[in-house]
Amino acid sequence: MQESYCEKKEAILASAMELIAEHGFHGTPTSMIAEKAGVGTGTIYRYFESKDELIYALHKELERKIKKLILDRYNPNDPLRVRFMLLGKVILRYFIDNPNEFRFLEQFVYSPYGIACRREKIFGNNNQDNGNDILKELFNEGIAQQVIREMPVAILHSLFFGPIMSVARDRILGFIELDEAMITRTIESCWNAVKL
């Protein structure tokens, strides 16, 4: 029972991810999600309160996955530069390998959904440990060691991840090629932007 419960829920989530990535939030009716998932439209509402809640759930799950990805490969004993290079490569690689998740994330982040979400995360009471703390720590450690420019963490974040997102996008949409060497050089450039 629990098995099939999760199976349907997972099917709905997977279908929604794929369809929204391609057609956008408003180009994918719940009926389409249900059909692709092989369930009735009503079944969606057994697992999610509303379409919005489904979308938030997708985002939450994606964030969890990425956080895990970072934590798995993170080795605090590496030199800072190595840690940054690895971090950048892991994230860029993940998005290249999971284009649907990237395109979903992009649409989410730049929509009113994502803005509200981000605003809450920054100005809300952060009781729980969000994964960004690792990044924040990483930047602060770099500043303390005087290997990273002394700037607000948010700006350093933009300098390092802004290009990664942009390059991932170009790659996923087929506008550029990206071999391993070029990925390395790209992340190097991101590092050059934040290093002292």
Place this chain on the structure above:
Amino acid sequence: MQESYCEKKEAILASAMELIAEHGFHGTPTSMIAEKAGVGTGTIYRYFESKDELIYALHKELERKIKKLILDRYNPNDPLRVRFMLLGKVILRYFIDNPNEFRFLEQFVYSPYGIACRREKIFGNNNQDNGNDILKELFNEGIAQQVIREMPVAILHSLFFGPIMSVARDRILGFIELDEAMITRTIESCWNAVKL
């Protein structure tokens, strides 16, 4: 007559820009745009074939404005680094001063609209001279002079403008402060990412 013709069209464009920036494409019905513009809903369809056409028109006008902005301040006699610094500052400043246009652009670019638009621009037959050619030339000149890393122009573009967009966003949403000095340092960092 011509006067009032343009006035209404302008009013519709301005209202749409403002409302879409705040509420998103699907959060702003045509009725809302008409009301804010002080016209009947039907009037919109005298000036634009459909809501989609209105949105494309908004994007086109915005692109034109930004292209003009760049051309106005562009001085080919400046050293490359100076040209890049100026370019970055001008664009960042423009977005900070025109948050609605930035938020509209962001939503457009990352939606299925923008993807189709970009795809056409890259793979379509580019008969007309699009303003990006100046950027392309700028990057190529930098590579030829051996002051910029030798990478595909699209990647250099991402490295330089990715962070600018990201920082503009954070600033507009009120997540960071940005004084003149910090803007300069930010654009410096963008330059560091692409320079040799």
Place this chain on the structure above:
DNA sequence: GTCTCCGGAGTGAACGTTCAATCAAGAATA
């Protein structure tokens, strides 16, 4: 039988778009 889970036709609301009616401002007429 009882209970839980599921499906998909059905519902009402909201939306983009249309169109017959309206109105104002010349042009034509006298």
Place this chain on the structure above:
DNA sequence: TATTCTTGATTGAACGTTCACTCCGGAGAC
């Protein structure tokens, strides 16, 4: 000048469609 005619921009109620969401009948487990 006063009056009528013509034109075309403007309007907003109405239309048809689409969509998120509901609800009830049935299937299956026990």
